[in-house]
Amino acid sequence: RKRFDLKGKYVVLGLDRIDYTKGVIERLQAIETLLEKYPTMRGKLVFLYAGSPSRLKIPSYAALNKRMALYERRINAKYGNEHWQPVVSITQHLPYEQVLALMRLADVCVVSSLDDGMNLVAKEFLAARNDEGGVLLLSEFTGAAWELPGVKTFNPYDTDEFSRRLFELSQPDPSKTRPEIRRLRRHVRANNIF
Numbered sequence: 001r002k003r004f005d006l007k008g009k010y011v012v013l014g015l016d017r018i019d020y021t022k023g024v025i026e027r028l029q030a031i032e033t034l035l036e037k038y039p040t041m042r043g044k045l046v047f048l049y050a051g052s053p054s055r056l057k058i059p060s061y062a063a064l065n066k067r068m069a070l071y072e073r074r075i076n077a078k079y080g081n082e083h084w085q086p087v088v089s090i091t092q093h094l095p096y097e098q099v100l101a102l103m104r105l106a107d108v109c110v111v112s113s114l115d116d117g118m119n120l121v122a123k124e125f126l127a128a129r130n131d132e133g134g135v136l137l138l139s140e141f142t143g144a145a146w147e148l149p150g151v152k153t154f155n156p157y158d159t160d161e162f163s164r165r166l167f168e169l170s171q172p173d174p175s176k177t178r179p180e181i182r183r184l185r186r187h188v189r190a191n192n193i194f
Contacts (some may be wrong), residue, residue, distance in 0.1 A: 023112030030162035042170035
């Protein structure tokens with residue numbers, strides 16, 4: 001929290017390999033829409049994106065990285081100020097202990113895959129939250145959305161819905177979120193690789 005000046009901020013975490021199937025641009029579009037439609041979130045929300053660069057020698061991946069950087073700069077220039085930047089990116093490989101720390105400090109972990117497999121990040125987030133805090137928000141196109149009963153889902157192509165869901169989750173009710181995360185943690189514990 002201290003390193004990225006997150007004290008008192010509502011932290012939305014994106015954590016995945018930088019890949020066009022992960023919906024990273026759609027996530028940035030949703031954050032921009034949220035800040036436009038819900039001005040009360042300005043100065044309060046931080047989208048913390050921890051993405052490992054991959055396949056940078058492939059032109060489409062290099063272009064994706066450039067496009068992401070442009071979006072981030074535009075959003076931060078339009079809405080940020082000297083005391084707050086709405087988008088913070090960590091584009092390097094992180095040790096597992098730091099990944100766990102990010103999962104533990106996040107208010108919401110967003111997996112916005114456009115077409116993907118089981119999305120282990122979702123399960124790792126649930127396993128990391130032994131404090132029973134935080135909320136998991138999954139693209140309806142993820143494999144984990146089909147496997148995790150009752151998890152909160154959204155359509156990553158619908159920017160308005162995506163931003164609305166993020167805004168709604170910024171007003172948490174612990175009496176509802178704790179039982180949900182507890183139930184999802186039990187499911188992940190029971191449905192392991194064996």
